[in-house]
Amino acid sequence: MTEQNRSSSIEIVNTEIPRGTAQVALFDFDGTLSLIRRGWQQVMLSYFVDVLESLGTGESRTSLSRLVSEFVAHLTGKQTIYQTIRLAEEVEKRGHTALEPLAYKHEYNSRLWEIIRSRVEGLEAGTEDPENWLLPGSRAILENLKNRGIRLYLASGTDYEFVLKEARLLQIDHYFDGGIFAALDQYKKFSKAMLIRQIFADYNLSGSQLVGFGDGYVEIENTKEVGGIAVGVASNEQTCLGTDEWKRSRLLKAGADIIIPEFRAQAELLNYLLIN
Numbered sequence: 001m002t003e004q005n006r007s008s009s010i011e012i013v014n015t016e017i018p019r020g021t022a023q024v025a026l027f028d029f030d031g032t033l034s035l036i037r038r039g040w041q042q043v044m045l046s047y048f049v050d051v052l053e054s055l056g057t058g059e060s061r062t063s064l065s066r067l068v069s070e071f072v073a074h075l076t077g078k079q080t081i082y083q084t085i086r087l088a089e090e091v092e093k094r095g096h097t098a099l100e101p102l103a104y105k106h107e108y109n110s111r112l113w114e115i116i117r118s119r120v121e122g123l124e125a126g127t128e129d130p131e132n133w134l135l136p137g138s139r140a141i142l143e144n145l146k147n148r149g150i151r152l153y154l155a156s157g158t159d160y161e162f163v164l165k166e167a168r169l170l171q172i173d174h175y176f177d178g179g180i181f182a183a184l185d186q187y188k189k190f191s192k193a194m195l196i197r198q199i200f201a202d203y204n205l206s207g208s209q210l211v212g213f214g215d216g217y218v219e220i221e222n223t224k225e226v227g228g229i230a231v232g233v234a235s236n237e238q239t240c241l242g243t244d245e246w247k248r249s250r251l252l253k254a255g256a257d258i259i260i261p262e263f264r265a266q267a268e269l270l271n272y273l274l275i276n
């Protein structure tokens with residue numbers, strides 16, 4: 001069923017998807033468009049493993065790493081709080097009293113900030129070029145979609161204040177005429193699934209009128225649950241070249257219809273998706 005177009009590196013997994021139907025596009029932010037938070041997975045992994053190892057259960061760092069990698073990946077795309085809720089559960093499971101999930105989240109955010117601070121400050125000062133912190137082809141695909149009259153939404157599991165600021169620093173915030181949505185302190189008031197339901201209700205849309213782009217499990221699953229078209233972005237955030245095989249296999253498992261490494265072949269991708 002897989003049809004690999006070598007020249008473009010667009011991998012059509014599901015050749016049955018309806019074409020020419022999309023009216024709305026929903027983008028994940030980190031790892032899909034933005035590279036500002038590149039390395040967040042390693043920061044979260046090492047912090048969570050530190051927390052669990054400090055409980056002194058005798059479990060090896062290797063087995064704790066495996067456990068944490070698995071649940072962090074499975075929850076990628078949801079709000080960060082869900083990953084720290086899960087960490088707290090793992091602490092309790094081991095017979096210890098956990099901190100509030102929000103406390104774990106704050107500590108994670110401050111550890112990550114040490115890594116990304118120079119990037120954000122460089123963008124603010126104008127010494128960093130926004131193009132260097134966007135996945136290749138990001139601006140071109142947003143521009144192309146906008147020119148074709150597709151309504152654009154940005155949805156992220158990262159805290160709203162960060163997403164808004166970082167989208168502005170990357171100078172892509174103005175593309176999202178549908179809005180920018182992200183994690184709230186009152187986390188039950190937001191999810192990507194809720195946002196999709198709202199978009200469908202507001203514009204009386206359904207199924208393949210939505211195309212979702214993301215590098216995480218959750219946005220792909222949420223898109224497929226409503227019959228939308230899911231484009232998995234199996235980005236290699238370090239090199240921005242070629243497909244990250246681990247992400248690719250997760251995205252395929254979540255039900256991605258198409259896999260791309262980045263947006264270099266955006267013109268060809270949109271011709272395939274948007275023209276019947």
Ligand SMILES: [Mg+2]
Pocket residue numbers: 028029030031032077214215216
């Ligand atoms: Mg992501």
